[in-house]
Amino acid sequence: xxxxxxxxxxKYIAFAVYLxxxxxxxxxxxxxxxxxxxxKFPPDEFSLKWYYxxxxxxxxxxxxxxxMKLAVLATAIDIVIGICAxxxxxxxxxxxxxxxxxxxxxxLFLPSITFGFVLLQIFSMFTxxxxxxxxxxxxxxxxxxxxxxxxxxxxxxFNWSLEEAAMSLGATPVQTFFKVTLPxxxxxxxxxxxxxxxxxxxxxxxxxxxxxxxxxxxxxxxxTYMEFAFDPTLAAISxxxxxxxxxxIFAIEKLVGLDMFLK
Amino acid sequence: xxxxxxxxVTKKFGDFTAVNNFNLSVNEGELVSLLGxxxxxxxxxxxxxxxFTAPTSGTIVVGGNVVNSLxxxxxxxxxxxxxxxxxxxxxxxxxxAFGLKIKKLPKAEIIKRVGKALELVKLSGLEQxxxxxxxxxxxxxxxxxxxxxxxxxxxxxxxxxxNLDAKLRTEMQIEIKRIQKETGITTILVTHDQEExxxxxxxxxxxxxxxxxxxxxxxxxxERPANPFVADFMGVSNFFDGKxxxxxxxxNEAKVKVEEQLITAFIGQSDVKPGDEVTLAIRPEHIEVNxxxxxxxxxxxxxxxxxxxxxxxxxxxxxxxESNLNIDVYDSKGISNGDTIKICLPPEKLIIFKK
Numbered sequence: 001x002x003x004x005x006x007x008x009x010x011k012y013i014a015f016a017v018y019l020x021x022x023x024x025x026x027x028x029x030x031x032x033x034x035x036x037x038x039x040k041f042p043p044d045e046f047s048l049k050w051y052y053x054x055x056x057x058x059x060x061x062x063x064x065x066x067x068m069k070l071a072v073l074a075t076a077i078d079i080v081i082g083i084c085a086x087x088x089x090x091x092x093x094x095x096x097x098x099x100x101x102x103x104x105x106x107x108l109f110l111p112s113i114t115f116g117f118v119l120l121q122i123f124s125m126f127t128x129x130x131x132x133x134x135x136x137x138x139x140x141x142x143x144x145x146x147x148x149x150x151x152x153x154x155x156x157x158f159n160w161s162l163e164e165a166a167m168s169l170g171a172t173p174v175q176t177f178f179k180v181t182l183p184x185x186x187x188x189x190x191x192x193x194x195x196x197x198x199x200x201x202x203x204x205x206x207x208x209x210x211x212x213x214x215x216x217x218x219x220x221x222x223x224t225y226m227e228f229a230f231d232p233t234l235a236a237i238s239x240x241x242x243x244x245x246x247x248x249i250f251a252i253e254k255l256v257g258l259d260m261f262l263k
Numbered sequence: 264x265x266x267x268x269x270x271x272v273t274k275k276f277g278d279f280t281a282v283n284n285f286n287l288s289v290n291e292g293e294l295v296s297l298l299g300x301x302x303x304x305x306x307x308x309x310x311x312x313x314x315f316t317a318p319t320s321g322t323i324v325v326g327g328n329v330v331n332s333l334x335x336x337x338x339x340x341x342x343x344x345x346x347x348x349x350x351x352x353x354x355x356x357x358x359x360a361f362g363l364k365i366k367k368l369p370k371a372e373i374i375k376r377v378g379k380a381l382e383l384v385k386l387s388g389l390e391q392x393x394x395x396x397x398x399x400x401x402x403x404x405x406x407x408x409x410x411x412x413x414x415x416x417x418x419x420x421x422x423x424x425x426n427l428d429a430k431l432r433t434e435m436q437i438e439i440k441r442i443q444k445e446t447g448i449t450t451i452l453v454t455h456d457q458e459e460x461x462x463x464x465x466x467x468x469x470x471x472x473x474x475x476x477x478x479x480x481x482x483x484x485x486e487r488p489a490n491p492f493v494a495d496f497m498g499v500s501n502f503f504d505g506k507x508x509x510x511x512x513x514x515n516e517a518k519v520k521v522e523e524q525l526i527t528a529f530i531g532q533s534d535v536k537p538g539d540e541v542t543l544a545i546r547p548e549h550i551e552v553n554x555x556x557x558x559x560x561x562x563x564x565x566x567x568x569x570x571x572x573x574x575x576x577x578x579x580x581x582x583x584x585e586s587n588l589n590i591d592v593y594d595s596k597g598i599s600n601g602d603t604i605k606i607c608l609p610p611e612k613l614i615i616f617k618k
Contacts, residue, residue: 170362
């Protein structure tokens with residue numbers, strides 16, 4: 001057996017890295033419970049007043065609803081598009097396959113600020129389009145790579161004989177997909193969907209270009225709030241968002257396992 | 264009456280012809296083996312019967328119906344893959360029940376038929392296991408049960424035993440033969456292993472470059488290969504190119520000149536004439552060593568290599584011929600590298616191929 005390396009130096013390094021990653025989050029969480037409008041460390045009192053403020057201040061709940069609507073819809077649509085794309089680039093051999101694979105992941109490499117600006121330019125040509133529609137299209141593009149990449153990863157080395165076996169047993173291509181292919185790639189799809197969902201929920205760059213008074217997402221609302229007030233309300237929202245992420249991750253872990261992230 | 268028929272079937276992939284004008288008819292209940300090395304078109308032929316790929320031209324008939332344009336899920340063909348292709352997320356029961364559930368059979372009927380199928384392959388009691396918890400041999404049996412449970416018209420076996428170890432392979436050969444006879448299902452077995460083909464098949468079709476080299480019962484193909492390729496494939500490993508000097512119709516023997524040496528060979532059914540260019544071939548186990556036979560082509564040889572294989576010992580012998588002889592002897596006691604031995608090619612064991 002290989003003994004795990006037990007070395008004091010690596011332990012300190014690991015601890016320092018964790019601290020570096022976790023410290024800002026811990027400070028945000030502590031700040032959210034502070035009764036004062038500025039952060040005092042260690043806090044001498046505990047208060048939920050900034051949490052109440054989320055619901056009293058204008059637009060946060062509305063913004064959260066909008067963000068959820070956008071993230072859920074964009075993720076759902078991209079799951080369908082992403083699976084089709086991933087199946088296409090893994091199953092078939094054709095010219096330009098690599099190019100297509102890169103094309104699907106290219107939004108990852110394009111600075112989102114550039115992409116937001118380009119979208120703004122393009123959408124200015126379509127005057128009748130609602131803000132929600134513009135945001136949805138923008139989000140569909142920027143989150144697609146996560147689903148395509150994760151689904152593709154779970155399809156590499158996929159035993160295509162399984163599909164043939166199913167078909168020889170009388171399953172139509174659609175039945176084969178839902179009974180054999182999809183259950184086997186589900187962890188990859190779910191992992192990609194989770195990343196996509198969280199990215200969409202959290203995006204401010206693209207949304208900043210496309211948003212308007214009729215439809216404001218939570219991150220945008222937070223940015224505008226910050227221009228006028230700098231109190232721990234944002235810390236309280238951040239804390240709730242951290243909680244939401246954790247819940248998502250635990251839910252996925254329960255449903256399909258998190259092995260996908262560790263590969 | 265032929266049950267499965269392939270008529271002038273050709274399959275091209277771009278410029279490459281995988282299967283070339285292939286004709287085969289298989290009787291109901293017969294087990295026919297397509298035998299050949301990789302790339303000979305045997306798997307492509309199987310895939311065309313299953314419907315995974317369409318022939319470029321030609322007709323495939325199953326049970327009197329042309330199936331060319333039927334998709335695989337409407338053909339009712341059972342198939343066992345080399346890698347078993349069991350659904351890893353389903354239990355053994357659900358794997359076997361897959362086809363029956365697709366057909367929406369009543370639950371009681373499914374349970375009954377899955378039970379019977381698992382009994383047939385001797386795996387009762389493992390219903391709730393997952394495929395990965397089973398050994399290779401057991402997975403192979405599940406694959407067989409899954410293919411048979413829907414009562415397909417034809418069973419296709421694609422190199423079903425090549426992932427198993429030698430002992431298990433022999434065991435599964437006997438099992439497959441038993442199950443095939445018990446169910447009486449028309450079966451096509453694709454393999455590159457001549458032993459497997461011989462022990463399982465009622466009839467062997469040897470293929471090369473998409474074309475049939477020879478078709479016949481195992482004994483016929485083994486003992487009277489139609490050409491040097493088939494002979495080589497069936498384990499004949501000594502070949503001599505030569506020219507016929509004369510033929511004696513009384514003894515049915517020909518004298519063949521091979522590299523300044525004269526070999527006497529029975530010509531059998533062959534119609535060789537003096538002057539014909541021929542290839543002589545002999546199986547390694549048919550060459551006699553230090554024999555006292557007088558009706559023999561006898562040379563001296565130098566043992567050049569020796570490898571013990573258990574039941575036989577393979578000798579590589581340098582003799583009067585340019586290429587070394589491969590000889591299998593059952594008793595190699597007293598023979599070692601560097602020895603000079605007397606080798607004898609019995610005329611009746613030599614196979615003669617006209618060029």
